[in-house]
Amino acid sequence: xxxxxxxxxxxxxxxxxxxxxxxxSLSVFFGGxxxxxxxWMRVSGNTIARNFAKGYIFVFRGSxxxxxxxxxxxxxxxxxxxxxxxxWPALREPFVCAVLSLALCTAGxxxxxxxxxxxxxxxxxxxxxxxxxxxxxxxxxxxxxxxAFRHALPAYSTEVVMMVKSTALASLVTVWEVxxxxxRLISQTYRTMEVFLCAAAIYLxxxxxxxxxxxxxxxxxxxxxxxxxxxxxxxx
Amino acid sequence: MTPTTxxxxxxxxxxxxxxxVRNIRKSFGTHEVLRGISLDARDGDVISLLGASGSGKxxxxxxxxxxxIADHGEISVDGELIQMEQRGGKNVPANxxxxxxxxxxxxxxxxxxxxxxHMTILENVIEGPVHVLKRPRAExxxxxxxxxxxxxxxxxxxxxxxxxxxxxxxRAAIARSLAMKPKVMLFDEPTSALDPExxxxxxRVMRSLAEEGMTMLVVTHEMSFARNVSNRVIFMKSGExxxxxxxxxxxxxxxxxxxxxxxxxxxx
Ligand SMILES: Nc1ncnc2c1ncn2[C@@H]1O[C@H](COP(=O)(O)OP(=O)(O)OP(=O)(O)O)[C@@H](O)[C@H]1O
Ligand SMILES: [Mg+2]
Numbered sequence: 001x002x003x004x005x006x007x008x009x010x011x012x013x014x015x016x017x018x019x020x021x022x023x024x025s026l027s028v029f030f031g032g033x034x035x036x037x038x039x040w041m042r043v044s045g046n047t048i049a050r051n052f053a054k055g056y057i058f059v060f061r062g063s064x065x066x067x068x069x070x071x072x073x074x075x076x077x078x079x080x081x082x083x084x085x086x087x088w089p090a091l092r093e094p095f096v097c098a099v100l101s102l103a104l105c106t107a108g109x110x111x112x113x114x115x116x117x118x119x120x121x122x123x124x125x126x127x128x129x130x131x132x133x134x135x136x137x138x139x140x141x142x143x144x145x146x147x148a149f150r151h152a153l154p155a156y157s158t159e160v161v162m163m164v165k166s167t168a169l170a171s172l173v174t175v176w177e178v179x180x181x182x183x184r185l186i187s188q189t190y191r192t193m194e195v196f197l198c199a200a201a202i203y204l205x206x207x208x209x210x211x212x213x214x215x216x217x218x219x220x221x222x223x224x225x226x227x228x229x230x231x232x233x234x235x236x
Numbered sequence: 237m238t239p240t241t242x243x244x245x246x247x248x249x250x251x252x253x254x255x256x257v258r259n260i261r262k263s264f265g266t267h268e269v270l271r272g273i274s275l276d277a278r279d280g281d282v283i284s285l286l287g288a289s290g291s292g293k294x295x296x297x298x299x300x301x302x303x304x305i306a307d308h309g310e311i312s313v314d315g316e317l318i319q320m321e322q323r324g325g326k327n328v329p330a331n332x333x334x335x336x337x338x339x340x341x342x343x344x345x346x347x348x349x350x351x352x353x354h355m356t357i358l359e360n361v362i363e364g365p366v367h368v369l370k371r372p373r374a375e376x377x378x379x380x381x382x383x384x385x386x387x388x389x390x391x392x393x394x395x396x397x398x399x400x401x402x403x404x405x406x407r408a409a410i411a412r413s414l415a416m417k418p419k420v421m422l423f424d425e426p427t428s429a430l431d432p433e434x435x436x437x438x439x440r441v442m443r444s445l446a447e448e449g450m451t452m453l454v455v456t457h458e459m460s461f462a463r464n465v466s467n468r469v470i471f472m473k474s475g476e477x478x479x480x481x482x483x484x485x486x487x488x489x490x491x492x493x494x495x496x497x498x499x500x501x502x503x504x
Contacts, residue, residue, distance in 0.1 A: 128350035132364035133340030142367050224354050224396035
């Protein structure tokens with residue numbers, strides 16, 4: 001192997017890492033916010049909201065992300081009301097289209113993950129909260145969301161890792177993130193193996209760090225599931 | 237705590253009515269579980285609710301703090317009537333805020349403790365005062381520590397519910413209720429889920445609450461508690477009050493034949 005070439009390749013690819021990270025963090029952030037809205041609609045008593053959420057989840061989970069991205073990138077401009085709206089300057093940007101489609105897609109998955117988290121909350125703990133006078137937003141903020149989030153965390157970290165990998169698709173709508181830059185390098189050098197190996201290493205390290213962070217978060221949030229280290233065994 | 241009038245005999249003594257229930261009815265489908273129950277609890281009353289399984293004791297307690305909504309009847313807590321209205325042919329609370337407030341004034345202790353498993357014992361106890369009553373956190377922590385001391389689990393303040401024995405969890409749940417400074421405490425078989433050797437520690441806490449003048453409504457199968465701690469015993473049968481009176485009177489000779497048969501099963 002050509003160490004200098006690998007080194008140069010790494011440098012070039014790492015220069016595109018901020019773009020990958022921007023795609024990832026913006027889409028996870030906005031996708032997460034949207035997921036909260038979708039799951040709220042999904043579990044609400046309102047039939048229209050619930051069915052809208054069901055339809056949303058069906059569409060965005062059921063169709064390929066790449067097609068969603070192409071539809072947004074090539075398709076939106078065909079609608080006059082979008083083309084002539086104030087949003088067009090933004091929606092014309094490949095980066096905005098990529099973030100938009102990544103966020104819309106992850107929102108569908110994340111909404112389902114959060115919903116399973118909600119269903120795992122013990123009814124008795126909700127009842128206890130009601131009996132001290134909690135309801136509505138307070139109940140959600142203090143009891144429902146914290147318990148649901150803890151239950152959802154393992155599945156959610158899988159989704160987050162999927163999102164890191166999904167950012168690679170943005171190269172197909174001309175966003176120069178790590179994979180896109182790798183392909184450009186290959187077309188210039190024809191050294192497929194070395195370049196893609198470097199790219200894969202970057203994704204692996206990135207995902208390793210993210211998984212470690214998620215595992216640490218889960219560890220911090222669930223001391224109640226571990227044996228009590230500081231306390232003597234309860235005398236029974 | 238509230239000024240206390242210890243009412244040992246169950247006869248009407250001067251004292252504020254803390255809880256008043258008028259003619260509560262409740263059906264699940266076609267099954268009528270409560271068939272018109274009325275009850276007044278005065279300040280410091282300790283009322284034991286006895287009855288066979290399925291007689292509607294839990295449903296009655298849950299109707300009082302609106303975890304179940306009665307189909308019919310009126311409930312007042314400390315003189316405040318809970319507003320109800322008819323909506324879609326059903327009896328529902330008219331004012332959610334009032335429901336939340338009333339619930340915060342009624343302490344509920346469940347058979348299976350129902351502590352929030354992701355919070356430490358101390359966090360469980362201060363949760364209501366800090367977030368429902370919106371009181372200063374430091375003050376709530378100081379009070380919580382006194383309460384935990386009182387129920388005998390001060391050293392468990394930073395432990396999680398899963399790390400406590402059943403008896404300790406139930407005492408923590410009692411402390412959590414007390415932290416809200418309730419006007420009336422409702423207990424639904426607080427010792428039924430406990431191993432026999434852990435029952436005593438919970439009953440001792442309940443007894444000391446009774447002696448301090450807490451108004452308590454206790455569903456229980458502990459005959460010794462009903463006899464020796466409460467000042468009034470109500471025996472429910474098929475959703476109705478069958479016998480109602482001072483423990484001496486009922487356990488003496490005053491109880492109905494059904495009551496006699498019921499306590500006979502406990503070797504009473
Ligand atoms: N949510 C519900 N839906 C349908 N039926 C119910 C419901 N809750 C209680 N019931 C029924 O109402 C009746 C009274 O139940 P309840 O739990 O009040 O009895 P209980 O006196 O507390 O009995 P136990 O001593 O076993 O706790 C029972 O027949 C029960 O099956
Ligand atoms: Mg019961």
